[in-house]
Amino acid sequence: MSRLKKKLFDFLKNHQKIGVTPQSIRNEISTIRRKSPSLTMNAAAKVFADKRGISVMKYLDEDDRKSLIYLSEGEIPKKAVTKKKKINVKTISPKYGKDFINDANQNASGYPYIYILENSFRKLILDVFGNGTVWWNNNIVVPKKVQEYAVHIQDAEKKHDWLPKRGNHPIYYIGLNELCKIIEKNYPNHFKKIFTDKGNLRTWVNECIPIRNLLAHNVRIRDKELKNLEIRTEYICTLIEKNHKKI
Secondary structure, three states: OOOOOHHHHHHHHOOOOOOOOHHHHHHHHHHHHHHOOOOOHHHHHHHHHHOOOOOOHHHOOHHHHHHHHHOOHHHOOHHHOOOOOOOOOOOOOOOOOOOOHHHHHHHHOOHHHHHHHHHHHHHHHHHHHOOOOOOOOOOOOOOHHHHHHHHHHHHHHHHHOOOOOOOOOHHHHOOHHHHHHHHHHOHHHHHOOOOOOHHHHHHHHHHHHHHHHHHHOOOOOOHHHHHHHHHHHHHHHHHHHHHHHHO
């Protein structure tokens, strides 16, 4: 069973925005965790803090952040959710594969968010560094493992030369995780004005990656995953569009 970090709890109980007893804090965090039992105790404390406009991301470790994907819809702070334009996805109804039609249409409604998210990252990075490849080949800018991953994918796709190329730049041969690594590596000098909290960005991306993988491998996603994907994509893309002029 996960335990609530003492430093995190001390921060909450001494914060001027809380205004309740330490026991009340513990009780509400426990209630949040009962509703979303896969959350760690520290992740539940983050939900508690989010509802009061307090950031505690620095107290969370990797396991805490990953567990946030299991946050129940009812516990997502309402103030963080803004009205979204609906993405219309055409459903299919073939006369075959009846056992899979509903699941296929469910997954189809999640795919546009991944497409928008990954390509928003690509456009942002290219807007910062340009369409050339000099910066791409610089290990100070792009981690070597990311460069190697792109080469691996490019080499693999050369075997299928009847298919069109993804694009004229290596950045089109990497995915969500690798794109985020480029942003993290260059965060202080180039992306801090876009994403004011790097920890939040990595947490949101980490929540999206497993959902992306389910979609990529044709495993049904639930309404919970779809909703979470919509919200995190909106958070990230809103920051990009809102702060793009600052780069």
